[in-house]
Amino acid sequence: MRHSPFSPTGSLLIFVLVAFGSGGRAADAIVEPGPGADIRVNSIGFVPASTKVATVRDSVTQFRILRLGGAKEVEVLAGDAGKPVETAATDTAETVRIIDFSRVTDPGRYAIEAGTSERSAPFTIARDVWDAPFRVVTRAMYLWRCGTAVSGEWNGVTFTHPACHLDDAWLDHAGGGHVRRASTGGWHDAGDYNKYVVNAGVTVGLMLKAFEQFPEHVRDIDLGIPESGNATPDLLDEVRWELEWLFTMQLEDGRVYHKVSSPDFRYWGAPEKDTDPRFFAPWGTTATAHFTAMMACAARVFRPYDAAFADRCLHAAELSWDCLQTHPEQVEPDQHAFHTGAYSSPDASPRLWAAAELWETTGGKNYLRDFERRAAAIHFSDNGPGWGDVTDLGLGTYLLSKHATEAGDPRDARLVRHLRSDLFTHAANIVATGLRNPHGRPLGDSRKTWSWGANGNVAAQTFQLHVADRLQPDPRYRETAQLALGYLFGRNYHGRSYVTGLGANPPLHPHDRRGEPAWPGYLVGGPWPDGRGWVDEMASYERNEIAINWNAALIYAIAPFVEPKK
Numbered sequence: 001m002r003h004s005p006f007s008p009t010g011s012l013l014i015f016v017l018v019a020f021g022s023g024g025r026a027a028d029a030i031v032e033p034g035p036g037a038d039i040r041v042n043s044i045g046f047v048p049a050s051t052k053v054a055t056v057r058d059s060v061t062q063f064r065i066l067r068l069g070g071a072k073e074v075e076v077l078a079g080d081a082g083k084p085v086e087t088a089a090t091d092t093a094e095t096v097r098i099i100d101f102s103r104v105t106d107p108g109r110y111a112i113e114a115g116t117s118e119r120s121a122p123f124t125i126a127r128d129v130w131d132a133p134f135r136v137v138t139r140a141m142y143l144w145r146c147g148t149a150v151s152g153e154w155n156g157v158t159f160t161h162p163a164c165h166l167d168d169a170w171l172d173h174a175g176g177g178h179v180r181r182a183s184t185g186g187w188h189d190a191g192d193y194n195k196y197v198v199n200a201g202v203t204v205g206l207m208l209k210a211f212e213q214f215p216e217h218v219r220d221i222d223l224g225i226p227e228s229g230n231a232t233p234d235l236l237d238e239v240r241w242e243l244e245w246l247f248t249m250q251l252e253d254g255r256v257y258h259k260v261s262s263p264d265f266r267y268w269g270a271p272e273k274d275t276d277p278r279f280f281a282p283w284g285t286t287a288t289a290h291f292t293a294m295m296a297c298a299a300r301v302f303r304p305y306d307a308a309f310a311d312r313c314l315h316a317a318e319l320s321w322d323c324l325q326t327h328p329e330q331v332e333p334d335q336h337a338f339h340t341g342a343y344s345s346p347d348a349s350p351r352l353w354a355a356a357e358l359w360e361t362t363g364g365k366n367y368l369r370d371f372e373r374r375a376a377a378i379h380f381s382d383n384g385p386g387w388g389d390v391t392d393l394g395l396g397t398y399l400l401s402k403h404a405t406e407a408g409d410p411r412d413a414r415l416v417r418h419l420r421s422d423l424f425t426h427a428a429n430i431v432a433t434g435l436r437n438p439h440g441r442p443l444g445d446s447r448k449t450w451s452w453g454a455n456g457n458v459a460a461q462t463f464q465l466h467v468a469d470r471l472q473p474d475p476r477y478r479e480t481a482q483l484a485l486g487y488l489f490g491r492n493y494h495g496r497s498y499v500t501g502l503g504a505n506p507p508l509h510p511h512d513r514r515g516e517p518a519w520p521g522y523l524v525g526g527p528w529p530d531g532r533g534w535v536d537e538m539a540s541y542e543r544n545e546i547a548i549n550w551n552a553a554l555i556y557a558i559a560p561f562v563e564p565k566k
């Protein structure tokens with residue numbers, strides 16, 4: 001399992017919280033915060049022209065920036081820390097100061113020295129500083145592949161396992177009797193090995209948006225996956241691995257099974273040794289709508305690379321769209337046989353997203369009418385797209401539509417004005433919050449911003465910023481998006497990267513059934529109920545689990561800062 005038990009609108013979803021099955025101690029109820037780190041800085045680094053800030057403890061009043069790597073360390077900047085700032089009681093409850101070293105722009109390796117002895121982890125200033133993190137975080141999706149052997153090397157360690165879960169899956173609980181229907185492939189969802197269509201939605205959605213919005217940045221990145229070197233960009237190859245599994249979830253009449261899952265979370269160990277039987281859950285309209293949206297979007301993005309595959313995606317999307325029209329009511333899958341992730345959420349937002357993607361791909365007026373009817377009283381979220389609410393993805397597609405040209409715009413002009421204005425209001429709020437927060441966390445510091453998987457929200461809300469930036473460019477949007485990355489990679493209370501294998505002092509004990517050493521490139525859920533509340537412990541699934549939806553948000557968040565290739 002992964003993710004916040006709260007929907008983006010704040011309503012509590014019915015959630016199946018399960019006993020931790022590894023034999024470790026029960027998940028932590030209370031996290032006793034240790035002292036915060038002295039120097040908290042984005043430990044990946046900065047592109048040369050960006051704002052460069054770090055957060056230090058109150059006792060630090062002066063700082064020096066040292067250039068590393070030569071025969072002798074060189075001081076390139078010395079300065080005073082800013083005035084003391086009190087952080088909120090719902091954040092980190094302390095006094096900190098901000099240091100600004102934006103004037104340092106020469107490419108190189110640096111560290112911050114504060115006072116006489118404390119020194120930060122080293123970090124890099126370079127145009128391509130985000131290229132390697134993008135590769136590692138995206139290749140992490142490949143390392144999540146189910147139904148095949150995977151292997152990847154990082155920092156001198158090879159992470160590998162043989163093919164797993166080759167019996168997926170049984171139809172017993174989906175009305176098919178004890179019959180196997182082929183459903184191998186796809187990604188493991190999170191720290192567990194199950195496969196959920198609903199969580200695939202925002203994951204595939206954000207990865208396709210990363211490609212569609214920033215093609216010159218990500219198109220030529222070699223991920224070191226089996227499909228590297230073929231004619232298709234690796235990011236799309238990786239998405240296709242999930243899409244191929246999703247096809248197996250669709251019935252002949254367009255209904256889509258909700259998930260493939262073991263009955264519970266009991267198994268803990270290597271994926272290829274997992275012999276618990278895995279079953280289809282019955283179909284539901286939420287999964288069907290997510291499927292429709294993903295396939296409709298994929299049909300458009302894959303078209304230049306594989307027209308036959310694009311046709312397959314579009315046909316699948318249209319079939320499920322037709323099914324949804326004959327089921328305007330919410331159909332909830334019966335999941336009583338399962339104690340794994342329920343991913344119960346309303347079908348309204350994926351239906352809206354599906355309409356947007358089908359319209360964008362086909363230009364069909366019926367899809368546009370359906371979308372505009374659904375979007376009439378809708379607004380963007382504060383948190384960015386999440387598994388339980390993909391409204392933002394649909395609104396983004398509509399506002400950035402290629403069907404709107406100088407020659408004509410088929411959209412409802414009033415609705416476009418309303419949604420643009422709503423987006424700019426949200427984006428301005430995210431910018432203001434990121435600037436105000438002492439660690440640059442654009443999600444802010446109030447109690448409601450801390451939840452299970454909040455790190456994923458910090459990454460996902462950059463979607464709002466980049467859609468706004470494309471409609472009305474403003475350098476503050478990109479600056480704030482970089483603040484979000486800075487927070488996730490070390491400018492936080494713990495002074496640690498929250499991404500395995502990357503940056504300074506990253507998590508070593510994520511909640512991941514594959515075990516340790518920690519597989520690389522995974523964003524952990526992060527602190528809550530406040531900014532201090534994180535522990536690097538495997539048992540802490542509420543704070544230290546990994547999940548495809550959070551990684552996809554991070555892939556999206558990093559993509560625009562990858563250096564464009566020639």
Ligand SMILES: [Ca+2]
Nearest residue numbers: 227232233234
């Ligand atoms: Ca490729």
